[in-house]
Each structure stands twice: as structure tokens, then as C-alpha cells.
Amino acid sequence: MEIRSMHFVERVRQRLDDDELQRNLKRTRGRNAASRAAAVAAFPDFDAVRQRATEIRRSVLRDLDVWLERFEAKATERGATVLWARDGEHACELIADIAKRHGVRTVVKSKSMVSEEAGLNAALEAAGVRPVETDLGEYILQINDNEPPSHIIMPVIHKSKEQVSELFARVHGTPPKTDIEALTHEARAVLRPEFLGADMGLSGGNFLIAETGSVAIVTNEGNGRLCTTLPRVHVALTGIEKVIPTLEDLSTLLRILPRSATGQALTNYVSMLTGPKHAGDPDGPEHMYFVLVDGGRADLLGSEFEDMLRCIRCGACMNHCPVYQTVGGHAYGWVYPGPMGSVLTPLYQGLEKAKDLPHAATLCNQCGVVCPVSIPLPELMRRLREKQVECGLRPWSERLALRAWAWVAGRPKLYALASRVGVRYLRWLAGGRDRIQVMGLAPGWTAQRDFPAPAAQTFRELHAARQAAKRQGGAR
Amino acid sequence: MSGTRDDILGRLRRQLGRTDATRAEAQARVEAVLAARQCGPRAPSDALVERFIERARAMLSTVERCPAESEVPAFCARWLAAQSLPLDLVVAPPFAHLDWAGAGLRMRVGAADGDDRVGVTGCFRAIAETGTLMLRSGVDMPPVNSLLPETHIAIVPVARIVADMEAAWADARSEWGNAGGAEGGQGWPRAVNFVSGPSRTADIEQVIVLGAHGPFRVHLLVVG
Numbered sequence: 001m002e003i004r005s006m007h008f009v010e011r012v013r014q015r016l017d018d019d020e021l022q023r024n025l026k027r028t029r030g031r032n033a034a035s036r037a038a039a040v041a042a043f044p045d046f047d048a049v050r051q052r053a054t055e056i057r058r059s060v061l062r063d064l065d066v067w068l069e070r071f072e073a074k075a076t077e078r079g080a081t082v083l084w085a086r087d088g089e090h091a092c093e094l095i096a097d098i099a100k101r102h103g104v105r106t107v108v109k110s111k112s113m114v115s116e117e118a119g120l121n122a123a124l125e126a127a128g129v130r131p132v133e134t135d136l137g138e139y140i141l142q143i144n145d146n147e148p149p150s151h152i153i154m155p156v157i158h159k160s161k162e163q164v165s166e167l168f169a170r171v172h173g174t175p176p177k178t179d180i181e182a183l184t185h186e187a188r189a190v191l192r193p194e195f196l197g198a199d200m201g202l203s204g205g206n207f208l209i210a211e212t213g214s215v216a217i218v219t220n221e222g223n224g225r226l227c228t229t230l231p232r233v234h235v236a237l238t239g240i241e242k243v244i245p246t247l248e249d250l251s252t253l254l255r256i257l258p259r260s261a262t263g264q265a266l267t268n269y270v271s272m273l274t275g276p277k278h279a280g281d282p283d284g285p286e287h288m289y290f291v292l293v294d295g296g297r298a299d300l301l302g303s304e305f306e307d308m309l310r311c312i313r314c315g316a317c318m319n320h321c322p323v324y325q326t327v328g329g330h331a332y333g334w335v336y337p338g339p340m341g342s343v344l345t346p347l348y349q350g351l352e353k354a355k356d357l358p359h360a361a362t363l364c365n366q367c368g369v370v371c372p373v374s375i376p377l378p379e380l381m382r383r384l385r386e387k388q389v390e391c392g393l394r395p396w397s398e399r400l401a402l403r404a405w406a407w408v409a410g411r412p413k414l415y416a417l418a419s420r421v422g423v424r425y426l427r428w429l430a431g432g433r434d435r436i437q438v439m440g441l442a443p444g445w446t447a448q449r450d451f452p453a454p455a456a457q458t459f460r461e462l463h464a465a466r467q468a469a470k471r472q473g474g475a476r
Numbered sequence: 477m478s479g480t481r482d483d484i485l486g487r488l489r490r491q492l493g494r495t496d497a498t499r500a501e502a503q504a505r506v507e508a509v510l511a512a513r514q515c516g517p518r519a520p521s522d523a524l525v526e527r528f529i530e531r532a533r534a535m536l537s538t539v540e541r542c543p544a545e546s547e548v549p550a551f552c553a554r555w556l557a558a559q560s561l562p563l564d565l566v567v568a569p570p571f572a573h574l575d576w577a578g579a580g581l582r583m584r585v586g587a588a589d590g591d592d593r594v595g596v597t598g599c600f601r602a603i604a605e606t607g608t609l610m611l612r613s614g615v616d617m618p619p620v621n622s623l624l625p626e627t628h629i630a631i632v633p634v635a636r637i638v639a640d641m642e643a644a645w646a647d648a649r650s651e652w653g654n655a656g657g658a659e660g661g662q663g664w665p666r667a668v669n670f671v672s673g674p675s676r677t678a679d680i681e682q683v684i685v686l687g688a689h690g691p692f693r694v695h696l697l698v699v700g
Contacts, residue, residue: 028682045517052516059509063502065488070506078664084481136688137679154679161681184677184685191689196590211510212664222675222690225623229667240484245509247648251641252516262678265531266606269690270670277666280615282587284666294484302491 001119001148005333005345005354012331012360024160025328032154032319035263036370043265049255054374056249057310060241064301067210067243068292074213078275080288084240087295088118094291095120095202095235096127102233102287104129104199108191110217110224111135112204113152113313114237114293116335117348120202121146131202132194134223136187140164143171150329152336153261153315158328191223201227201285205238206312207253208290211246214274215290218257218267225271234273234285240292241309253312256372260314296348304383308343310373317367317377323360332357339367339377346384355393358384416460423454519605521639528637529698531607535673536686537694545699548631549579555695556581556594561627566592569616571631587618588625595621595691596629601644602637602696606672609696610644612652613667622671628691630671634700641670 015021040046060067072082085091107124109131121131133142137155141147144167149155161180168186169176177183203224205215215236217224228234244250258264277284300309318324318338329337334345342357363378371377388394408415429436430453439446529539542551556563565583576583588595601610609630613619622628638644652664675690686692
């Protein structure tokens with residue numbers, strides 16, 4: 001997917017001014033956070049499970065090379081073919097080759113964020129293969145001129161039923177309906193023949209299980225099952241970091257993934273797929289492929305950003321992020337929005353292409369608190385800010401200001417004078433009130449909020465006054 | 477092709493600072509983890525049947541107790557009639573011997589296609605913690621029967637209800653052979669599907685709608 005994160009600030013402005021989007025975002029705001037909170041509260045040992053899940057993901061990363069070899073050996077033994085892709089583009093080539101080899105004309109897809117990274121749909125179309133998204137949300141986006149998703153598990157959270165209704169009426173040539181159930185069943189009726197007729201099914205992979213050489217797929221709609229059962233070829237496309245050791249580990253991770261994502265105790269379907277169909281099986285694909293994508297992941301291993309590789313793509317961080325909840329996912333400009341996207345986008349696409357994202361946070365740490373695998377997201381965003389400074393990516397005005405501040409701060413007397421002057425200035429702006437409504441030199445800061453007025457005395461003045469009082473008291 | 481594989485693995489090793497010695501240590505750690513199969517915090521293992529039924533209902537399956545397997549056809553017929561659903565079934569082979577015709581049902585044995593309206597399956601295990609069916613694929617167990625028809629009826633013998641997924645995997649390993657080692661038993665199936673109630677979506681305005689792509693309803697007959 002083409003990156004637009006460099007235009008973050010303009011994109012945010014557009015989204016804040018988009019009344020329809022703001023209405024849509026408001027409709028569901030906080031709902032996922034509430035569902036998660038209820039699910040976590042109803043589960044006695046959530047913190048212990050979270051700790052164990054963190055440990056599992058950490059232990060895999062420590063030996064990721066060996067775990068991947070182990071997974072590959074097991075999957076191959078079970079009759080699957082394991083392919084490796086250096087990046088999204090390479091993954092597209094490999095999948096187009098598979099399609100060609102098996103004479104594939106139509107691919108039914110269940111949700112895969114890695115396929116969004118790779119821009120797979122466009123690549124398949126270019127290769128003469130027709131991709132059909134089957135997750136309801138992804139299908140809506142595909143027929144809306146390949147609009148990108150705005151959330152990693154609820155891709156059309158930014159749309160209203162009226163917008164979907166209008167789209168369905170236009171594309172399906174049916175009378176408009178605003179009943180959500182009717183819309184859902186209309187999509188079901190359109191997609192059922194696609195499942196039955198497709199030559200290839202493409203899925204993502206929530207977990208790769210090293211013990212068995214299997215992929216585990218978590219869905220609610222059942223499209224993941226259909227995509228991996230009916231067509232004669234199944235391709236599982238996922239990142240190299242998704243390996244977990246055992247079936248016991250899968251059981252642990254399944255206790256936290258759905259609860260963190262949607263507040264469900266378990267998703268409706270969890271499918272664990274191991275190799276192609278066996279002799280005599282009445283259904284299942286004849287060929288099974290894994291395409292394991294690097295796409296910047298290997299470089300994070302052993303780095304100060306390694307924690308990010310633990311991510312299991314639940315979306316809890318964005319569901320709890322005040323910035324995401326206000327601007328929506330599209331503002332972020334690439335595949336992954338919210339806090340995890342603000343970390344991944346610069347790391348996978350280049351620091352210079354997503355300069356604003358690590359700053360698109362108040363570092364309130366809601367995301368860090370709810371992350372089921374304990375990723376310190378605010379800390380990672382802070383490190384990215386540091387990296388920007390190290391790489392000279394911050395604007396000259398900011399660099400100059402910081403240099404000036406450092407120069408002043410290194411001279412205590414000057415610093416005390418400057419802060420005295422600063423406090424007087426701010427109090428003059430406040431004009432006797434306890435807040436400043438228009439910040440003199442930086443009016444943008446107070447466009448949406450007030451700035452608290454400082455106390456009458458600086459800390460140093462207060463301290464000096466108290467010391468003086470103490471001395472007097474002592475002398476008495 | 478293998479160039480990319482070696483390049484990715486090589487980079488991972490470099491990033492991890494692997495030497496021959498640490499590689500041997502890593503291999504030993506991996507083998508130890510696979511052998512230990514450490515469990516995380518688990519579900520309670522008492523009152524399994526009651527817990528299963530309660531959780532299954534919470535996941536929007538409907539549940540009925542049925543005293544014996546031989547009575548399954550009559551229970552199916554009564555429930556289908558009450559729901560005004562068709563009385564034609566596609567039945568997984570292990571249940572072909574039941575007297576379906578005697579209960580007034582028309583049935584076909586085998587794998588469902590796009591036209592079947594009601595699919596009947598058993599289950600490998602049922603999981604009390606989440607009210608979940610664990611279904612395996614196989615010659616006599618087509619996964620399509622729990623997927624393509626609009627209605628899925630599953631036969632759940634009480635003896636197959638276990639506390640949690642970990643317990644189910646332990647049973648799977650002993651019946652199918654050790655997935656991590658040599659083949660034994662019936663072999664590891666291509667697909668293991670965990671099913672918790674009817675197919676659903678909340679993609680539009682987060683309103684839950686049943687029957688997204690899979691069954692609109694899942695009816696469980698807890699037998700015994």
C-alpha cells in the first residue's frame with residue numbers, strides 16, 4: 001500500500017473538519033474499550049494470562065531463527081510449501097506465481113493485514129487474477145474503489161450504514177436498505193457463489209504453530225473457514241514474527257486475543273490448518289502454501305524496537321487511543337493506525353516518511369496498559385522521537401529552539417531570569433484568570449483548549465522565600 | 477527462492493548475534509520448550525456439563541439435553557419443526573446408523589454442498605470454558621457440514637466435554653499421535669475447527685448480525 005503518512009497533519013485537519021466522519025467515529029467511540037473492560041473483569045486471571053502471553057512471545061523472539069526453521073520443517077513434513085518473501089512486493093510475485101502455476105482465475109481472501117502491506121489486490125489484478133475480499137468490512141472497502149481499512153480488525157468502523165446502503169445499491173443494483181441485518185445478508189448472498197467458485201483461498205495467519213507446522217486463523221464471520229476449505233489452493237500470508245511454540249501456547253494466546261480485540265471470550269471460529277487435504281478427505285485444498293514476509297521485521301529483532309514484534313494485532317491500543325478515536329484510522333496514512341501503527345509505520349516504511357506519527361500521541365499510556373503482550377508503546381514512540389533528532393529529521397526551528405533552551409538551561413542564573421520573565425509574560429496573557437485562552441507566540445496550541453496560567457511565583461522564588469522565612473524564624 | 481530464505485534467516489541470526497555456541501543453546505531451548513508444553517493459567521475443571529451449556533448459550537448456540545444417542549433423530553425433528561426449518565439433513569457418516577427416517581427426517585450421508593440447509597455433525601471434544609465445539613476434519617468428518625448449511629446441529633456426548641483447550645489438545649495428541657513427533661494413532665487432521673455459536677459480524681456500525689457467511693444457528697444436543 002502506498003504510504004501517505006507524510007501528510008499526517010493535513011489529513012488530520014481534513015478528518016476533523018469532516019462532519020460525517022466525526023459523527024461515525026462518535027457512534028462507536030469507547031464501545032470496544034467498554035467491551036474489553038467487561039471481558040477482562042469477568043476473567044479472574046487476566047493479568048496472569050497477559051504475563052504468560054508476553055513471556056511466550058518474548059521467548060519466541062529470542063530464538064526466532066530456530067523457531068522459524070522448526071516451523072518450516074514441520075509444515076513441510078505435513079505437505080505444505082513454505083516460501084519466504086523479503087518484502088510485500090516479493091510476496092505479491094510469489095503469490096502471482098502460485099496462481100499461475102495452478103491456473104487460478106479467482107482468489108477469495110479472508111482478512112490479512114500483510115496483504116494490505118503488500119498491496120496484493122492490485123498485484124493480483126495486474127497478473128490477471130481476480131481477488132475477492134470476503135470479510136464483510138474488507139468487501140465493502142474493495143467495492144468502494146479499493147478504499148483502505150481504517151482499523152485493523154474493524155475495517156469500516158468509519159462508515160455509517162447509510163453509506164454502506166448507498167454503496168450496495170450502486171454496486172449490486174439492489175434497492176437501498178438501511179437495515180444492517182439485510183445489508184449483511186445481501187453481502188452473504190453475493191459472496192457465497194464466489195466461495196463456491198474460487199480456485200484459491202488466501203488467508204492471513206494469526207499464529208504459526210511450530211509444534212505442528214500449522215496456521216491458526218481467528219474469525220467471526222466464517223469466511224476464514226470458507227476460504228481455507230473450499231478452493232483447491234490455500235495460501236497463508238503472514239509475517240515471520242507470528243510463530244509460537246506449542247498448542248498450549250495457542251490456548252493461552254486465544255484467551256487474550258479476542259478479549260483484547262472485541263471483548264469476546266473466544267471468536268466464533270478458530271481454525272487450525274495443517275497441510276493440504278489427506279487421501280480420502282471429502283473437502284479441503286489440494287495444495288497449501290505459506291508465504292512468510294520479512295518486510296522490515298528482521299531488522300527490528302535485537303534492536304531497541306524488538307518489543308513491537310510481540311504484537312498480535314488485536315487493535316486494543318487504537319481502541320483506547322484518544323488520538324485515534326478522534327481522527328480515525330485513515331489519517332495515519334498507511335496500513336496500521338493508532339499507537340501500534342505510529343511505531344510500525346516509521347520502522348517499516350522509513351522514519352522520514354512518517355515523521356509526525358510518533359508525535360501523534362499524548363503518551364498517556366492507555367495503549368501500554370491494555371496491550372495484551374505488554375508492549376511499551378509510549379516508550380517506543382519516545383525512542384522514535386529521539387531517533388528523529390539523531391537523524392536530523394526535526395525542523396530547523398525546533399532544533400534551534402532546543403539548542404537555545406539547552407544553552408540557557410546550562411546557565412542557572414540566566415535560566416532563573418528567563419523563567420521569571422516567562423512566568424510574568426504568561427500571567428500577563430492570562431489577565432488575572434486561571435487560564436490562557438490565546439497563547440501569544442503559539443496561538444495554534446490554544447485553538448482547541450486553554451493553557452493553564454502559571455503560579456505567581458516560580459519554584460525558585462518560592463523556595464528562596466521559604467528559606468528566607470525559615471532563617472528569620474531560626475533567628476527569632 | 478532459497479536465497480531469500482537464507483538471507484532472512486541470516487539476517488535474523490546477525491541481529492541476534494548468533495555464534496555456533498549460542499545457536500546450539502537456542503536449539504536446546506527450543507527442544508526444551510516443545511518437550512515441556514508449559515500451560516498458562518487454565519480454566520476451572522468442575523461442573524463441566526453445566527459450564528459448557530451456560531457458555532454455549534452465552535455464545536448464542538441453542539442447547540438441549542438428550543438422554544441417549546438413539547433419541548437424537550427425534551430431538552432433531554422436534555426442534556427443526558418448532559423452528560419451521562426444513563426436515564432434510566446432510567449427516568456426517570458416523571451418525572448414518574441412527575433411525576432418521578423413523579423420526580420423519582429425510583437425510584443424506586456425506587459432505588454438504590451449497591444446497592444443503594441443515595448439517596449434522598458430532599464433535600471431537602467440547603470445551604466447557606467457552607462453550608466451544610472442537611471439530612476435526614477427516615474422511616468421515618467433512619468440515620463443510622458445519623459451515624455451508626444455514627443450520628448446524630452438533631451431537632455432543634457428555635463424555636466429550638472437557639475443561640479447556642489444553643485438555644482437548646492432550647486428548648488429541650493421544651488419539652491422533654504426537655503432532656510434534658512420529659505419527660501414531662489416526663494421524664493429525666488437516667483442519668481442527670473450534671466453533672462457538674453461529675457465524676456473526678459486527679462490521680457495520682458494530683451491530684451484531686448472525687449468519688455472516690456460515691450458519692445462522694447452531695443447535696447442540698448434549699447427549700447422556
